[in-house]
Amino acid sequence: MISSRFAVAVHILSLLDINKEGRNTSEYIAGSVNTNPVVIRRTMSLLNKAGLIHSSPGVAGATLARPTNEITLLDVYRAVQAGVQDELFSIHDNPNPQCVVGKNIQSTLEQNFAKAQNAMEQELAGITLKQVTSDLLHEETSS
Amino acid sequence: MISSRFAVAVHILSLLDINKEGRNTSEYIAGSVNTNPVVIRRTMSLLNKAGLIHSSPGVAGATLARPTNEITLLDVYRAVQAGVQDELFSIHDNPNPQCVVGKNIQSTLEQNFAKAQNAMEQELAGITLKQVTSDLLHEETSS
DNA sequence: TATGCTGTAACAATTATAGTTACATAGAAA
């Protein structure tokens, strides 16, 4: 299961956009996400490293580094997954090379799993932060 | 990250097809996968419950319950994921309902994540066990 | 200079996974 870090990251970015007049400190954002400020700072650190936001020590808050229509959910996904595991599916190690199946299963699975992962990522690539925040505000007015 | 149980399950099913003349005990399969027989039996238990294979106590081995072109990777995925978490993406709990973002983020994310998960699953649905075993044998002859 | 915030280390608690031993029970084979 994909960590809620991803969901939290989208939450943070949405807030930075919608509340762009505010200060958006990690404590304030934590109040909206309902978690500890350090969780927010950790996630923002990843978003910063990925070039999606600007933030720096000592300076309260953060700002989006790009227009909302140039930030896709795939960008966010990769930012927060970076370094963990970039393969969505895991494949067992060291199957028996003396067995036809064992010898070839890894490469076969890699290819098929890559297709599935790619389909998922392309769907994320088609959704921008702009659409997300627009959805958020729209649900608000329609409720 | 999706558990290697899925990869192991595909390995097992491939072996049942390719080695359909053999006895295919959990011990034999474990030798091909390179793991403990109990890991195989646990996974086979899930495949059995999902109706993908036939196996029973006391009787050595297992057999496919359906033709290989009627078993898709999505069937296998669902069989081994059953009960764990059927949502691919997790969403943080209890965001602040007094914040526009906090109030609506969950439903917005749910919708978008469902699209991505669906794209992935449809890709898996398009791949049959028949294709997988055909790939396996094909790689064998071409290497 | 005093304050407030970020960035990050360090640790705990929780959860899923993967491997392992053990054994009850069902069927096969002698």
Add this chain to the structure above:
DNA sequence: TTTCTATGTAACTATAATTGTTACAGCATA
């Protein structure tokens, strides 16, 4: 019928990722 073998499952361990938490160094600004 008795013996043997294999499945199904419980129980336990080890490992890893995640999430929350406390603590604090260092920067920026009022």
